[in-house]
Amino acid sequence: xxxxIAQRLLILPLxxxxxxxxxxxxxxxPPGDFLTAYVATLASxxxxxxxxxxxxxxxxxxxxxxxxxxxxxxxQNLLHGDxxxxxxxxxxxxxxxxxxxxLTLALALFSFVLTWAIAVPAGxxxxxxxxxxxxxxxxxxxxxxxxxxxxxxxLILMWLAFAYFDINVSGLFxxxxxxxxxxxxxxxxxxxxxxxxxxxxxxxxxxxxSRIMRANLxxxxxxxxxxxxxxxxxxxxRLVLRYPVRLAFNPLVSTIGWYLPALFSxxxxxxxxxxxxxxxxxxxxxxxxxxxxxxxxxxxxxxxLTIVGTLLSDVLxxxxxxxxxxxx
Amino acid sequence: xxLTRIAIEGAVNQQTPLLxxxxxxxxxxxxxxVVRAVDGTSFDVMPGQVLGIVGESGCGKSVTxxxxxxxxxxxxxxxxxxxxxxxxxxxxxxxxxxPPRGAMxxxxxxxxIALIPQEPMASFSPVHTxxxxxxxxxxxxxxxxxxxxxxxxxxxxxxxxxGLFRDVGISMPEQRVDAYSWQLSGGLRQRAMIxxxxxxxxxxxxxxxxxxxxxxxxxAQVLALLRDLxxxxxxxxxxxxxxxxxxxxxxxxxVVMYLGRVMEQGPVDAIFHAPKHPYxxxxxxxxPSMYGQTRxxxxxxxxxxxxxxxRPPGCPFHPRCADVMPACSVxxxxxxxxGDDQLASCFLHHNEAxxx
Numbered sequence: 001x002x003x004x005i006a007q008r009l010l011i012l013p014l015x016x017x018x019x020x021x022x023x024x025x026x027x028x029x030p031p032g033d034f035l036t037a038y039v040a041t042l043a044s045x046x047x048x049x050x051x052x053x054x055x056x057x058x059x060x061x062x063x064x065x066x067x068x069x070x071x072x073x074x075x076q077n078l079l080h081g082d083x084x085x086x087x088x089x090x091x092x093x094x095x096x097x098x099x100x101x102x103l104t105l106a107l108a109l110f111s112f113v114l115t116w117a118i119a120v121p122a123g124x125x126x127x128x129x130x131x132x133x134x135x136x137x138x139x140x141x142x143x144x145x146x147x148x149x150x151x152x153x154x155l156i157l158m159w160l161a162f163a164y165f166d167i168n169v170s171g172l173f174x175x176x177x178x179x180x181x182x183x184x185x186x187x188x189x190x191x192x193x194x195x196x197x198x199x200x201x202x203x204x205x206x207x208x209x210s211r212i213m214r215a216n217l218x219x220x221x222x223x224x225x226x227x228x229x230x231x232x233x234x235x236x237x238r239l240v241l242r243y244p245v246r247l248a249f250n251p252l253v254s255t256i257g258w259y260l261p262a263l264f265s266x267x268x269x270x271x272x273x274x275x276x277x278x279x280x281x282x283x284x285x286x287x288x289x290x291x292x293x294x295x296x297x298x299x300x301x302x303x304x305l306t307i308v309g310t311l312l313s314d315v316l317x318x319x320x321x322x323x324x325x326x327x328x
Numbered sequence: 329x330x331l332t333r334i335a336i337e338g339a340v341n342q343q344t345p346l347l348x349x350x351x352x353x354x355x356x357x358x359x360x361x362v363v364r365a366v367d368g369t370s371f372d373v374m375p376g377q378v379l380g381i382v383g384e385s386g387c388g389k390s391v392t393x394x395x396x397x398x399x400x401x402x403x404x405x406x407x408x409x410x411x412x413x414x415x416x417x418x419x420x421x422x423x424x425x426x427p428p429r430g431a432m433x434x435x436x437x438x439x440x441i442a443l444i445p446q447e448p449m450a451s452f453s454p455v456h457t458x459x460x461x462x463x464x465x466x467x468x469x470x471x472x473x474x475x476x477x478x479x480x481x482x483x484x485x486x487x488x489x490x491g492l493f494r495d496v497g498i499s500m501p502e503q504r505v506d507a508y509s510w511q512l513s514g515g516l517r518q519r520a521m522i523x524x525x526x527x528x529x530x531x532x533x534x535x536x537x538x539x540x541x542x543x544x545x546x547x548a549q550v551l552a553l554l555r556d557l558x559x560x561x562x563x564x565x566x567x568x569x570x571x572x573x574x575x576x577x578x579x580x581x582x583v584v585m586y587l588g589r590v591m592e593q594g595p596v597d598a599i600f601h602a603p604k605h606p607y608x609x610x611x612x613x614x615x616p617s618m619y620g621q622t623r624x625x626x627x628x629x630x631x632x633x634x635x636x637x638x639r640p641p642g643c644p645f646h647p648r649c650a651d652v653m654p655a656c657s658v659x660x661x662x663x664x665x666x667g668d669d670q671l672a673s674c675f676l677h678h679n680e681a682x683x684x
Binding site: 231 | 439446453465
């Protein structure tokens, strides 16, 4: 087991190098560069910049270098822990990202926990009471949840909260706490505001997860080992939790790997709509303005999370299922 | 063995039955229609007796057993009938009337009536060790092991499990306790299953085709083991199989079922040497013999099992019966005595039909 994890960790740097190359290739793919986008912005606001100045800037940022040279320079800096300078904000990318990363992670984890806390019990109830009224109600909610785009849901909920409860739910903080230093009051304010975006982000995942849980558990409930356990004289709910639920869990655990990064990238549109201090809008802006090193840095973090998430779900799966653990 | 059998039979006749199944009916409400899986089955099990139930696949053997334990799954339902069980405290309860999730049936399940299922591989959870699953059963019915009202601990339950493994002939029991079912061979798995069924000293053991999933050599060992344990603990066994050879080895009394009804029942010698019902006779004819001619087709029962939605009227066996008479498609013959201790439901032997 330890060996298995060590092996996976050793492959991690290699994967990161491959991902970084692909990421660089993609963010360089659109025509033009940061400066063409910059000139266009300036032009639209009525000011202009001379061709000489542009050439000088292009040289200064190294944008006139060939693709591979630019890539190696970027990698060289990355290996020294330097994410480079944002061309647009003229600030270190590391600062820009780390300012947003904490709250992004908090939101993603909150929504993840919420998803599982709702989906698993709902799935278990549906599977143990198939075709009951509550099962039908949950099924309808699930289909609506999967089918509604989450930004749409965000808009509706924001409108409802504002129109009927007079609460402004955009952002993660009340106005007086946005720039305040951390304190218990600010944490409390965060916890008050995180519910709605957490729910919005998690709703589609919750619906999908509870459908998977229901289907898996229905399968497992028909297995002979359930009859054996009943024939032992176990209490029904204890039996269900101890045997079939445990086995129905395995396919769910293997989804954690892609679910974590999906929460980050999925938050992009919602975060923009709900004005959340989140890494999503930062990435969107960086991509639009071709602020390539900022976008590259964020995408690298996404890739890292994907790899770590996959590793995490594999390890969890091995802990949960001796058939995987013993054989590997 | 015949001597013990006679001894048991002799003792049996004066005793009250351990289990009395009377006119049991179980049906499944499916979208396509109603399937009457068990359609008026009656039989008795005496304390310490080995009762063989034989019949083709789908004749309602397993559903009857599930009904005894109140384990019939939706959309199945026990419609009518009685299953009277003599509990160890001397009280008789009708298992049909117990709520399937109630405390009393849970005490009886595993504690007084235990099940040895058909497929030992699928019947153990693959993510728990076999020891864990047996220890759990012991702790659920810990009062059956208690001495002086003291609760037994998990460690003691583990010791009991190791002892049981030794009893059922599992070598290296200390290591095997911590094995997962998929790490054991088919024979060991079934032995572990038997250990689990015996773990709470049940008075009735239901063995549902316990040897179908294992090869012939191992099968012989498992049967020998069950016979030894039966003599040692004097546990009554209901032995379900479609293998008449196994019945001849194991059972002292035989019930022959077809389409959810009892066709014939009686002591094993009577059933094998003086079968009364044409179905029993046909079954016995289709056993391959050591002395038979080679390269000659075995006699078979003509026709096929009717589709469950399409039960024939009258006697369920009449479309395939060699001795069919006009009355057979009109009335359903009752199970009536046709000799000493032998009963058959066939108009060849009596004229009693089920009330419509």
